[in-house]
Amino acid sequence: xxxxxxxxxxxxxxxxxxxQFFVLAGLTLALAxxxxxxxxxxxxxxxxxxxxxxxxxxxxxxxLDKQIDEIRKxxxxxxxxxxxxxxxxxxxxxxxxxxxxxxxxxxxxxxxIYLKSIKxxxxxxxVIGYATSNARVSTxxxxxxxxxWLEAPSLIEIKAVTIENASLNEFNLNVNISxxxxxxxxxxxxxxxxxxxx
Numbered sequence: 001x002x003x004x005x006x007x008x009x010x011x012x013x014x015x016x017x018x019x020q021f022f023v024l025a026g027l028t029l030a031l032a033x034x035x036x037x038x039x040x041x042x043x044x045x046x047x048x049x050x051x052x053x054x055x056x057x058x059x060x061x062x063x064l065d066k067q068i069d070e071i072r073k074x075x076x077x078x079x080x081x082x083x084x085x086x087x088x089x090x091x092x093x094x095x096x097x098x099x100x101x102x103x104x105x106x107x108x109x110x111x112x113i114y115l116k117s118i119k120x121x122x123x124x125x126x127v128i129g130y131a132t133s134n135a136r137v138s139t140x141x142x143x144x145x146x147x148x149w150l151e152a153p154s155l156i157e158i159k160a161v162t163i164e165n166a167s168l169n170e171f172n173l174n175v176n177i178s179x180x181x182x183x184x185x186x187x188x189x190x191x192x193x194x195x196x197x198x
Contacts, residue, residue, distance in 0.1 A: 097177055100149050101125060108143035108150070112136040116170075123177045125150075130168040134158065137171045144175045151178040 101120065105127075109115070112132035119126045131137045137158060144153040153175040161170045 101177060104147050104149045108140065108147055110136055110139045110143065113140055114168075120177075125175050125177060126172070127175065128170070128172050130161070130163065130170055131158075132168060134169055137169065137173075141173065149178060150175050152176045 098120070101118075105115070105118065113129055113136050114131075115127065115129040117126075117128045131140070137155070141153040141155065144150045153173055156172040156174060158169055158171045161168055
């Protein structure tokens with residue numbers, strides 16, 4: 001017997017299209033959901049990795065901050081030690097210079113000169129004293145100029161005074177302390193090793 005379709009042709013076609021639409025819509029929704037889940041998983045993994053990296057970087061930054069703080073403290077300690085060293089060296093140099101200054105003043109002092117005061121400010125020395133004549137002051141300044149440890153004497157003032165019925169000339173002059181080059185040159189040089197034999 002031949003099957004006869006009693007349903008209208010258009011209704012059957014519409015029903016088939018609806019079924020096809022629902023299947024495609026379901027597949028599309030499933031695919032979209034899978035894509036959303038995959039994207040979510042991907043970005044969640046990226047975010048988790050970034051969070052871990054941020055934590056690592058933060059811990060490294062904390063360590064670097066500690067190291068920077070330690071370096072700063074070491075620099076401060078180094079500067080303090082260098083300052084102390086400079087002070088000690090300055091004191092030793094000043095002590096030596098004071099001894100040399102007094103020695104040079106005694107050596108360069110001509111007869112007829114009497115010192116009243118000596119004041120050192122840095123490398124400059126102020127000398128106040130009495131002389132029996134102006135020529136004695138000139139001799140003293142020439143002696144200072146010829147000394148390897150003294151230089152650039154400059155007369156500030158000279159005036160006539162009377163002390164215990166004696167006529168004297170009170171003078172005031174400055175002179176600078178110098179370090180002669182011979183001091184460094186006189187230090188023994190290290191021996192040069194002999195050339196290797198060939």
